[in-house]
Amino acid sequence: MASIERTAYPRFKRYYTANELDKIYTPTRIEIAFALKVTAGEENHFNLLVLLKVFQRLGYFPKITDIPLAIINHIRTVLDLQEDRSFSYQYPSTLSRHKKAIRSYLQVSAFNQKGKALITAVITESALRMDNPADLINVAIEEVVKERYELPGFNTLDRLVNHLRKEVNQQIFSQVISQLNPEYIQRLKDLLDNYAAVERSPYNDLKKLPQKSSRNHLNDLIVHLTWLETLGEIAPYLQGLTRAKIKHFTSEAKALTASEMKDITLNKQLTLLLCLIYSAQVQTRDYLVEMFLKQMKKIHNLAIEELDSIRKRQQITTEKLISVLTDVLVVFNEDVPDSKPLEKLESIFKQTGGVEQLLTECEEINAYQGNNYFPLLWRFYKSHRSAFFRLFKFLKIESTSSDDKLVKAVEVLLSNSHRRGEWIGTEVDLSFVSQPWQKLVLVQSKDVTKVMRRHFEICIFSYVAAELKSGDICVFNSEAYADYREQLLSWNDCQPLVEAYCQQLGFPTQAENFVENLKNSLTQTASKIDLGYPNNTSVVISEQGEPVLKRPLANRESASLKNLEAVISERMPERNLIDILRDVDYWTNFTRHFGPMSGSDSKLERSTERYLLTTFTYGCNLGAAQAARHMRGVVTSRMITFVNQRHISLKGLNAALVDIINRYNVMPLTKLWGDGTTAAADGTKYDLYEQNLLSEYHIRYGGYGGIAYHHVADSYIALFSHFIPCGTWEAVYIIEGLLKNKSDIQPSIIHADTQGQSTPVFALSYLLGIQLMPRIRNWQDLVFYRPDKETVYQHIDSLFKGVINWELIKTHWSDLLRVVLSIKSGKISSDMLLRKLGNYSRKNKLYQAFRELGRVIRTVFLLRFISDQKLRQQITAMTNKVEAYNGFSKWFCFGGEGVIASNDPEQQEKTIKYGDLVANAVIFHNVVDLTEVLLQLRKEGFFWEREDLAALSPYLTSHIKRFGDYLIDLDAIPPALEETLNLGF
Template sequence: MARRSLLTDAERERLFGVPTGRDELVRRYTLDLTDLALVSGHRGDANRLGFALQLALLRDPGFGLSVATGAPEALVVFLAEQLGIEPSAFAAYAARVATATEHARELERALGLRPATRVDLPLMIESAAAAAWPTDKGGPIAEGIIHALRDVRIVLPTPDTIERAGLAGRARARKRAADALLAGLSHEQITRLDAMLAVDPATGRTLLAWTRDLPVAPKPDHVRELVDRLAMVRAVGLDPTLTNRIHPDRLRALVREGQLSSPHAIERYTPHRRRAILVAALLDLERRLTDAVLGMADRLIGASFTRGKNARERTYTATSRDVGRLMRLLHGTIEAVEAAVRDGGDALSAIDGAVGLDRLIHAKPDAAAIADLAEEDPLVRAADRHGTLRKFAPLLLEAIDFRASRSTDPTIAALATLRQLNRSGKRDVPRDAPMPFKKDWRRLVAGADGKVDRRLYETAVFAHLRNKWRSGDVWVERSGEYRRFDSYLLPAAEAAPIVTDLDLPASGDAWLSERGRELDWRLQRFAGRLTRGQVEGVSMKNGRLSIAPVRSATPPDAAALAERIDALMPRVRVTDLLHEVARETGFLSAFTNLRTHRPVDNEAALLAVILADATNLGLSRMAEASQGVTRDQLLWTREAYIRDETYRAALARIIDAHHALPIACVWGDGTTSASDGQFFRSGKRGDAAGEVNARYGVDPGFAFYTHTSDQHDPFHATVISATEHEAPFVLDGLLHHGSGLSIAEHYTDTGGSTDHVHALCALLGFRFCPRLRDFPDRRLASIEPAARYPALKPIMGKRVRVELIREHWGDIIRLVASLKAGVVAPSAMLKKLAAYERQNQLDLALAEMGRICRTLFMLDWLEAPALRRRCHAGLNKSEQRHVLAGAICTYKQGRIADRSREAQEYRASGLNLVIAAIVYWNSTYMADAVAHLRTTVEPAPDDLLSHTSPVGWEHIALSGDFLWDHVAMPRGRRPLNLPRQRRVA
C-alpha cells in the first residue's frame, strides 16, 4: 500500500526545495561578512565550499547537508562564485562524510542550533495540530511544524518526518474538532444521530439521504415535505451554538464532507468522526431546509399574484368586443350631446334619437363591470388562489419563527393572529386584527361594515411577509439567506482596515466634496462642448440625445489573417486537447479528494467527468461513448473530486497559465472584462422545469451568467433564474473569481446595470461601463441645481439627495468592506436592497451614490468614442464565448435536465473549464502558427492579431467516441497543419 502523503510535489518543492533562478539565489543565499569570516576559518577550497553550503542549507530551508542525496548544483555554483572557488571542488568534500558531519556539529554550535530527535515529536505533532485547527491542507500544516522548530532553534528533520508529524497533527486536530462538537450531547441525541444512517425498510433509504433529498418544484405538498424534513432534523435537538466551538473553516470542511459524502461513505468512518460529521451536516441541513421552505413559499406566493394577473389580463382581453361596443356607444352619446348644445336642442331627446336611452341604460352594468376589472387590485385575483395558500401557510407559521427588530412589530402581530386562528379553528378575523400592509389593501380587506375578509386578509399578510423577509426587515435566526440584514455586515472595527485598503474617504462629506466638484466641472464642460458641436458622434435633437452607433473597427486584412491561422491549426480530439492542457497547466492537481485531500490518480476518469458536465452528456452516456473509463470510475471520481471549490481552483490555474502566454497580450492585458447571460432550456416539464422568460420564447429554463476577460478567458460562471435580473451577479464574478486577473474595467449590457452596481463598483475600485440600450432616455443627475446647466435641461433629472449619503455613509462602507472580505455574496445583498419594503434607507442612499457614478460614466461614454468601442468589443468577446458554449453543450439538444442547483452549477463550471482549456490550447498553437507565418515573410502584425480570437473549434472534434488512452497522445508539440500535409491527407 502506498504511504499516505501530506504534501503535493509542488508544496514539497516550495517548502524544501532550493531555487535555481539567479535572482532567488541572490535573495536567499548571499553570504555577508560574518558568514565569510566563519567560512574562511577552514582550510582548503573543498572544506570552505562544503562548509558554506551547509551554512546556507541550515538557514534555508533549514536542513543540514545530506551527502547521500547530494547538493543542489545551482547553489554550489552560486556559493563557489562568492568564495572564488571552482564548483568542482565540492566533489572532494562530498567524499568526506566524517568532515561533513564535524562541520555540521560546528555550525550547530555557532548558530545555536541542535538536531531534531525523537523527543521533539510531541512538539512537532502539537504544532501541526494547531496549524490544522482551521484547515486540512498540507502546506499550512507543514509550515506550522517548520516555524515551531525554528522558534526553538532545532534543525529540521527530513521532509518525511515532517510529513508524518503533520499527518498525526492533522488527525489530532480532527479529533479535537469532533470532541468539541460532541461534548455535552446526551445519550438520546447520540442515538438519534446514529439513527440517521439506519435504513428505513419501508423506503430502502437512510433518514440522512431522505432529509438531504430536497424537492425543488414549487408545490404546496412540497412545502409540507420540506417541513417534515426540518422537523426530523430538529428532533435531534442540536444546539446551533455548537458551531462556535470550532474554527469556521474546519466547520465548513465537515459540512462539505457531510453534504457530498453518501450515507454509506459516512458510515465507514469511526463512530467519533462519523457523529461529528453528522452534527455539522444536520446543523447545516437545518439552515438549508429553512431556506428551502421560505424559498418555496416565496415562489408560491409570487405565483398566486402572477397567475391572478394573467387571469385578469385574459378576462380583460375577452371583453375587447364589449369594450369596442361601449366605446362606440359613448362616442355616439357624446356626439349627440355636442349637437344638442350646438343647436340649442334637448340633450336627452338627442341621445334617445342617436343611440337610444334604453340601450344606454342597459349598457350600464357592462360598463361598470369592465371599469371594475380595469381598476381591480392584484390582491383580489391572488386571493382566488387562497386554497393553495391554505395548504402550506399554517405549516409555515408553525415551523418558522419569524423575528423583527421590535416586539410590537405589526407584521409579527399579524402572524400571531393567524397562528391563533389556525390553532383555535376560528374562521372570522377580529375586526381589530393588525394590518401591516398598504392602505389600498386595508380598504379591500375590511369592507364597508368593518368585517374582515379572511381570504383577502391572509393573502395580504403573506404577500407583505414575503416582501419583509426578502429585504431582511423580518428574519429567521437559523437561516442562511433570510437572516437579519445587519448580520451580513462586518462590524465597524473589522471593516476599518478594509476601507483603508480601498482608500475610501472617512466621511460622506469628503466623498461628496470630491465627487461634487468633479461632477459639476464635467457637466459644465459637456454642456459647453455639446452646444458648440464638439462632442464626436453626439448631438441634441428635439431635446433628446442622438448618439452615432459604434462601427466595427476590424481592418479587412484581419479576417484574411484569421483564416490563414485557422488553416494552420492542428486537428485534435477534445479528449487529447484536455490531456495536453492538463499536462501543461497542471489544473488537474486542483481537484483534490474530499477526504484525503490528495490529487487525482485517474486523470482520464476526471477529465471524462468534466467533459460529461460540459457537453451535457451525463456520466452513464459518457461511459458508453468512452474508451478507457467505466461508469463506476466516473461515479466514484465525481463524488470524491468534483466540488464547486475544486472547479474554481482548476479554472483559475488555466486562466493564470493563459494570462502568462505572450500571445494573450495581443487581445488585451487582462484588466478589462465583460459579463452576459446565456439561456439554456430545461429538459424538464411542469413545475420542475425552471422559469419562463418571454425574451427566450415559451420554453422554461435558466441562464449561465459568465464573466469573460479581454484575453477571452471565461473566469467565472454562475447559474441564475431565467427571470432574474443580471445586475446583482456582476460583482460576484469581479470579486470572487479566484484567478490572478486584476480587472479594472468591466462591461455589461443593459440587463447588468443598476445604480446600485454603479455605486458599489466605484467604491470597490472597478470602472463599470454598461452598454445601455435606453441611453438617450436616461437622465443625468447633479448635486448643484439643474439650472446651472441650461444647455442640458431636457436631459437633467432630479438633484441628488446628498443628505441620504451623509446619513448612511457608515452603513455603506460596512457593506463595501463586507463584500470585499467575501463574508457575503454581492448578489445576495443587492437582491435584499432591491426588496419591496425596507426598514432602513441604505438602498436609497446607495442608489443616490449610484446616480452620481452613473452620470460620470454617461459623460465618459458620450465624450469618449474609444470607450464605446472598447465596450462593444468586450461584449462581442462574451458573445463569441456563448457561440462556443452552444457548440460544446449540445447533447440532449442542449436542454439541461438537472433539477438541483448544485448539479446545474457543475454543468456551468464544467462548460466554463472546457472553454478555458480550448482557449489556452488554441492560443499556444496560434502562437506557433504566427511564428510560422512570420518565417515565411507573411504579414502577421500584432495590430491585426488583436482582431483574431482563440475561441474557434472547427479543428476540434467535440463529439463522437471519446478516447482517453494516454498511449495515443504525443508527448511534445503537435505539428501545424501545413499545406503539404493537407495535400497528403
C-alpha cells in the first residue's frame, strides 16, 4: 500500500493554530444562510456546517469520529452555541441527506463509475511516464478535483493505482522481452552470476563510477565502454519507454543487489537490466567526454605554464642579446678610420657563443613572443595521443549545424592516426581555425601548402573540446553532450503558448515591438542616469573615462541592538541537534517524504526514528560507522546505510526541505527579515577525495573538492542547492535553482557575485521574468553598450564602448522564446542550456542572440547599479546573507574532518541536501526559540525597536550541542506553534 503521507491526499493535521482555524474553518454568512435553509433545528444546523467546512477542506466526507475536536469547538464558538452542543449524527439518513445537500451546494458530483473511468484513463497514461504510486495518486487527485468529483477513499485510489501501474508495467515488460531471443536473455541473466575467480558479478560493473580525470583512467573508461557496447545496442529494445520511465527503472536497478535482482520476476528483471545497461552506456560516453575535456584543459594549462617558464628563463638570454647588440652598435659607431669592424664583430660573436647560437636564441624568443603557447602543446599532448584516437573511434560526433568542417577534419584526423611522419598528405579545409593555428599547422613549401601532422592533431582536438562545450558538435547516444536543440519544443508547439506567456511577463508578442521596448528601456535609463549624474555624489567618472564608486559610510550597530542580542544569547535554551530535528519533524512532518522507492508504506520498525538519525548522520557528515558508535546500539551502521540508500532519495530530501521552508515562512518574525521576493546565490567549497570525476583542485580555496551552490531567501532560509565541480561557472546553475525551488517562497530578484552572471544568464533570467542583480568584481572592466552609434551623452558617454545589434535580437526572437518555453515546460533544464550558451560559438546564432540580449539587460543593470546607492547596499546585504549561510551550514558538517567521503555523484549531492535539511531545521527552531524569548522579555517589561528585530539573524549556534551520545526521544512532544503570536508589530 502506498504511504498516504507521501501523497497530496487531503487529511487532517496533527494540530491546528487559531489562525488556521479562523481562516479555514470559519463559516461565512452565505454558508450559515445555506445551512439554515436546508436544515431544521440547532443540532442539524451545527452538524451540517461542520460537515460542510470539513468537506471544503478535504474534498471528501471523513468518518465522523475522525474530525478533530479543535475544528468542532471552533465552529461551535463561531456559531455562539452552548459548550454542551455535541457534533453527532443519530440517524444515517440525516447524514446522507446532509452530504447530498453539500454536494449540490458546492456543485460536486459523488464519485461514480464515470469518475472511475475518467481517472483510470489518466492514471494509465501517466503510468507510461512515471512509476511511483504516490505520484500517480497525485495525478488522479488533480483530475478528480478538476472535474469536480468527490474524492474517493484513499484505499480505493491506492488499489486502483497499484492495479493499473502493475498492468502498464507488465505490458512494458512483455513488450521489451518479446524482442529478445533466448541466447540474449541467457546472456543478460549471466550478468547476475559471480565471476569464477572473485565474489563479484558483472552486474556490479554496470554500476561502475568513473575515477578522477587522468590518461590511465581515460583508457580504463574506454575499456569499460568497449565491454558495455559488447552487450548490444539497447535503445531499440526501449523505444516504447519514456526517458522518465527508463530513469526510474535504472534507479531501481541500482538500488538492488544481484541476489535481490534474481528474486524478482524474469520480465521485470530483464527490463531493469536493459535500462541499467542503456543508462550505463549513455553515462559512460558522458564521462568519457568530460574526462577528455578535462585532459585537454590540463594540456593547455601546462603549455601556458611552460610558456611562462620559458619567458622567465629567456629574460637572461634577452639581456645577453641586448648586450651583444649594444657592443655591435658601439663598433659601428666608432669614428676611427683604421679600425677593423668585421674582426671586432667576430670577436664579440665568438665570446658570446657564435653566430649560430645567437641566431637560435633569437629564434626561440621570436617563437614565444606574445601569448602563442600552441607550439608547446605537443610535449604535453603526445602521451595522450593514443587514448584520444581510441576515444574518438568509439564516439560518434555530429555537427549541430550545416557547418560540418570540424567533423570532416576529425575524419581526416582519424584516417591519418597511423602516420608518424612530419606531414599528412590529405587535403583538409581548415578555414574555421584561428590565424595563429593556421600559421602553425599550414606550412608553405614551393607553392604547395603542407599540413604539419603534430600541430594538426592538437589543433583539431582543441577545437573538438571547444565545440563540445558550446554544443556546436554533439555526441551520438549521449545525454549531457547530445544535441540540445532536439530537446526543445517545436515552434508549432510554442506558438499557442506565446501570447499567454508574454502577457504574464508584460512582453510584446511581436519581435519588432519587443525590440522597440528594449531599446526604449536602454535609452531612457541611460538618459536618466546622464541627466542625474551632476547630483550623484557616490560615483565619479575620471578624465580617463573610468567610473569610481565612493564607499558609503558604515552603519553603526545601535546600543539597543547590542543589548538585545546579549540578552537573547543568555536566554536561548540549550538544544541538542537530534532534538531539534525531532521537534521540527513534529511541526512539519518532513520525514513523510522518506520511504521505500516503491512508494509503499515503510515496514521499518520505528521508521521516523531511523529517518531522523539518518538525516543527522549524513547532514553532519559523520558517516554511518562513526554515528552508530555514539547511538548506544539503537541502530547499527548497516541500518543507517540501508535507510540512506533505499529510503531517502534526492526527490524526498527536496520535498522535506519544502515542508520546512513553507512552515518557516508563516512565522511572524521572518517577515521582518524579508518578504520572499529576493534571494541570493553563492557557492562554498567542500573537500572531496580525488578519486572521482567531480573532484577538482580549487586554486582559490586550495585542495580537491566540489562547490555547494546555495540559493538563500531574504528571510535567511535556504531554498535550493546544487553540488557542482570546482571551476564550473556558477552562473550556469543560478536560474535552475530558482526553477527547481517548489516552496511557497518564490523570489523574482536574485543576487550573486561575479561568478553568478554572464550576458547569456542576464538574457535568460530576463526572459524568465527574473531580475538578476549581481555584485560584480571589477565591473568597471565590463563593456557598456549604447542604443545606436548616433547617441551621445553629456556626462557618461565615456562609459560606452559598444553598440547593440538590434537586428540580431529581432531575427532570433522566436528562437529565444522557443528556448524559454521549453525550459518552462520542463523539456530542457536551464543549466544544460547555459553550459552550452556560456561558451563562445562562432556558428551558433542562438548563442549570439542571447549574448546580444544579455548585453542590453546587463547595461541597464550596470547603469542602475552606479546611480543607486540603496540598490548597491541591498545587493551587498543579500550577498552577505548567503555567505553567512555558507559558514552557518558548514558549522554542522563537523564529521569526517569536513571531507565528503563518497565518490558517487548522487551521494555527494545527497550529502549537501542532508546538510541543508539540518541547517534549515536549526534556522526554523531558532526562530521558534527567538519568538518565545522575545515574548518572555515583553512580559518582563523589556521593549525593543522594530529595527532591532529586523537586524537579528537566526544563524545562532552558541546554544547548540553537537557532540556526545546521539539519542532520540520521540515521546517528548514539543509545544504547538502559534503563528499569530503578537510580537508588537
